[in-house]
Amino acid sequence: MTITVALVGNGGIGTQDHQNSMYRPAFERHPGFQVVGSVDEAEVLSIALPLAERGKAVADAIRAGKHVLADKPLAATLAEALEIERLAAEHRVVVVPAHHQRFGAALRSATAAVRAGRVGLPWNVQCDFVVAGGDPAPTGELVNFGLYPVDVVRALLGLEVRRVHATGSPDLVTLLLDHDHGVTSTIVCGRVPALRDLPPGGLAVHRYRISGSHGVLAVDARKPALQVRTTNTNGPVWTGPGTVDALLDVVAAGVASGRAAIGPHDAVQAQRVIEAAQRSIEAGQPVETGE
Structure with missing residues (x-):
């Protein structure tokens, strides 16, 4: 059909x-x-x-x-x-x-592994989501990029965020998130100046470290990909279907x-975290997500 x-x-x-x-x-x-x-x-x-x-x-x-x-x-x-x-x-x-970032091959495998108990009971996730070069977002990069790693962490853990402490600048933000059951996550998200080996606006770093009671899982979400250089372009190319x-x-x-597999509720929950992060930056202290 x-x-x-x-x-x-x-x-x-x-x-x-x-x-x-x-x-x-x-x-x-x-x-x-x-x-x-x-x-x-x-x-x-x-x-x-x-x-x-x-x-x-x-x-x-x-x-x-x-x-x-x-x-x-x-x-x-x-x-x-x-x-x-x-x-x-x-x-x-x-x-x-x-x-779409949650549907990368490495992250889908990681989500399945966490849900299957491969690291035991997860207690912390650390994430870096950093883009290099390109046009800065007039809204700030928290609104532009923040929902991607927030959504991925929710997918990995299956746990909602209850409290947010955010700090940083319009270009680069750090989010400290408290989830249900005492689980925490830390996300660094934003944009840095252009890098030689990346196209403008390309992902410089997109990685996760998931710590649990029985192990640690490290994920490079830019993989699987090849670094391809031509006369006109230079950057990673997915080796299979992209996100x-x-x-x-x-x-x-x-x-x-x-x-x-993903719907408006996921967008609602991500938006809830982003707006809480905005309030936290303004107040200079942690805030509840208000759910």
């Missing part, structure tokens, strides 16, 4: 155009999707509008009975994300936020079954 998809918008945070740089190429090469020119013809809408417009567009698509792939963040505010979650349940459509390709597999399976 081929699923029809229409592309809505080509904006994002700052100069981003994830629609044309990420989603369009992935849809065009995926055997389960056909890109069409009309929203009325489409079963799925790929929405990548500027952040201020995105939440309303996603809500309108849900009311029209469309399944949605939404660029990250799903919405500009927690209130908007909660309304989208409510609407998706009411209208019984699939809404997949583009938290966005895996995300579209999730969308296709969700449309077929009525339930996706």
Whole structure:
């Protein structure tokens, strides 16, 4: 079965155009999707509008009975994300936020290992998610990138965040997170100046160290990949399907079954942490997530 998809918008945070740089190429090469020119013809809408417009567009698509792939963040505010979650349940459509980093091969293997008890009872996760070069986000990199590692840590542990202590600058932020059952995590996230061996905006570091009662698991989430140098480009290239390709597999399976492996609740919980981190930076102290 081929699923029809229409592309809505080509904006994002700052100069981003994830629609044309990420989603369009992935849809065009995926055997389960056909890109069409009309929203009325489409079963799925790929929405990548500027952040201020995105939440309303996603809500309108849900009311029209469309399944949605939404660029990250799903919405500009927690209130908007909660309304989208409510609407998706009411209208019984699939809404997949583009938290594609959790679907990298190394992270999927790590998640399975943690859930299988390979490190015993996890007690701490340390993460570095750092991009080199590219255009700084006008929102600050916490809003731009922070949800990626927050979402991955939630997927690894299966535990919600209850308290956040955040510190740093618009470019680089450290998050100290308290999860259920006394588990903690530390995330360093942001952007540093350009590096010679990376394309602008490329991931310089994306790694996790998961400590448990019976062992430690170290994960380089940029793998498996090859470093490829040509006359025009220099950077890592996935050796298999990339994270966005895996995300579209999730969308296709969700449309077929009525339930996706990731949904608006995941976006709500990530947004809850990001907004708590913003409050923590302003207050200079830890804050509750407020759930």
